[in-house]
Amino acid sequence: MPTKILVVDDDKDIQRLLALRLGEAGYETVFASDGVSAISSARRQHPDLIVLDLGLPAGDGFTVLERLHAMPALSMIPVVVASARDPLLFRERALASGARSFVEKPFKVEKLIAAVNAALGE
16 A cells, blocks of 8 residues: 655645656655645545645645644644745744655755655655
8 A cells, every 4th residue: 555645735736746756656645725625634534644835725834734733643644844935934933833844845856755755764
């Protein structure tokens, strides 16, 4: 059974790109496009890892991180933040909020996959 990654991003182009490239790397991908559906998808899908954008409709990425960590069943899922927000301002906050790593958009897919592999301990 492949490792399942929940990609939370409202950009359909990024969803398609990550479905293709994470699929090529052997991962199964599922998607959510906003903060509310991110939590319900995590509950329903039981992902092994979450790739999370910070700029989301219906609850930003920090709200999602906070809610994930407040739920025992979801609190242990590693999160990799992939965001276009200023890394000087948001990297430290994302890591302090429980993210395993912060990848700046626009990102090289190889860098994101390396962050995913590291967060999964692979």
